[in-house]
Amino acid sequence: MTTCIMEDVRMIIEVSDVVKKYNNLDVLKGVTLSIREGEIFGLLGPNGAGKSTLMNTILGLLRFNSGSVKILGKDFSKHATEIKRKIGYVPQEIAVFETLNAIDNVTYWGRLYGLRGNELAQMVKKALEFTGLWDRRKSKVSTFSGGMKRRLNIACAIVHKPRVLFMDEPTVGVDPQSRNHILESIRIMNKEGTTVIYTTHYMEEIEAICDRVAIMDFGQLIALGTIDELIADHIHEVCLRLEFTANAAESVKVIESFDGVLSFSVNEEILEIKLDKDDSRIPLILEQLIKQHFNIKYMAVEKPNLETVFLQLTGKKLRD
Numbered sequence: 379m380t381t382c383i384m385e386d387v388r389m390i391i392e393v394s395d396v397v398k399k400y401n402n403l404d405v406l407k408g409v410t411l412s413i414r415e416g417e418i419f420g421l422l423g424p425n426g427a428g429k430s431t432l433m434n435t436i437l438g439l440l441r442f443n444s445g446s447v448k449i450l451g452k453d454f455s456k457h458a459t460e461i462k463r464k465i466g467y468v469p470q471e472i473a474v475f476e477t478l479n480a481i482d483n484v485t486y487w488g489r490l491y492g493l494r495g496n497e498l499a500q501m502v503k504k505a506l507e508f509t510g511l512w513d514r515r516k517s518k519v520s521t522f523s524g525g526m527k528r529r530l531n532i533a534c535a536i537v538h539k540p541r542v543l544f545m546d547e548p549t550v551g552v553d554p555q556s557r558n559h560i561l562e563s564i565r566i567m568n569k570e571g572t573t574v575i576y577t578t579h580y581m582e583e584i585e586a587i588c589d590r591v592a593i594m595d596f597g598q599l600i601a602l603g604t605i606d607e608l609i610a611d612h613i614h615e616v617c618l619r620l621e622f623t624a625n626a627a628e629s630v631k632v633i634e635s636f637d638g639v640l641s642f643s644v645n646e647e648i649l650e651i652k653l654d655k656d657d658s659r660i661p662l663i664l665e666q667l668i669k670q671h672f673n674i675k676y677m678a679v680e681k682p683n684l685e686t687v688f689l690q691l692t693g694k695k696l697r698d
Contacts, residue, residue: 390415390542390573391436396445398431398597405431406442407597418564418574420588422581422684424692428597429577430470433544436575437467449542463491466540470547472527474519474534480506481515484533491538505533508566510559525556532560542573549583561587581685591684595692605684612690613682615640618651618660620667621676632666647675657681 391413398406406428413419423429434440436447438458447454449461474483484502493501506512509529528548549557564587568574578584584591585605593601601608626647633642633651638659640652653659667674
């Protein structure tokens with residue numbers, strides 16, 4: 379069983395020891411996870427890690443073999459209809475009607491969520507204005523760009539103002555302007571009280587908007603925390619990259635004299651040094667190199683980020 383112990387705060391989603399099997403294959407292997415009310419929660423994993431299966435299981439789109447899922451404090455299996463009226467889902471695949479216009483698409487979804495009459499009209503307008511599509515409300519979706527369709531997908535998911543919003547790679551294949559609009563919209567919705575569960579392969583998006591991140595692999599939760607916590611827990615080195623005008627190989631003699639050097643490599647005139655987390659040695663290394671007349675053309679300190687953690691935990695081997 380994969381378990382992450384959380385502090386005592388209000389949890390809006392509680393997944394407990396969930397197992398999902400396809401034939402005899404365990405796709406989810408006893409996943410336990412709690413998501414806090416009001417946070418933007420990132421879910422990462424390589425292809426086939428189980429993140430989409432987990433999201434679809436939480437949403438009730440897939441039945442699981444054992445375990446339990448609670449949303450808003452209620453067992454999903456017993457209160458599915460009530461809960462579904464309070465959540466929204468932006469799927470990875472665009473799910474809009476190409477032959478309808480924008481306002482008819484959002485109206486359709488609003489009716490499914492139980493909106494009627496003047497309230498429906500007002501909420502549809504708000505959703506289209508929020509996603510920057512009100513001026514194109516009468517245009518057929520078939521005339522929309524990929525970014526506009528993505529934004530319409532979001533409008534359909536938020537028309538009923540959900541308390542929890544699930545977003546599965548909502549920025550795939552969009553232009554930079556649409557991506558920026560989508561990310562900014564997520565921040566605004568979150569400030570207004572919506573809890574967001576967000577999956578993507580773009581690490582910079584997770585770093586930009588998420589309060590906490592869970593990393594999955596092989597159907598298990600392998601790490602959870604803030605980005606700073608994940609880096610502190612799993613990365614124990616910093617990389618110093620130096621480019622010399624000449625004699626890079628000879629600089630190794632200087633580097634070998636320092637404690638805390640984990641490894642180094644030389645490629646032509648570039649020296650790459652991996653140090654333990656104490657990067658206070660870097661100024662001393664540079665001082666010694668300059669004293670011994672090594673001419674440094676370029677220097678960069680590559681500090682770990684979320685991608686560093688992700689590759690450390692899941693490996694660099696390509697996955698289908």
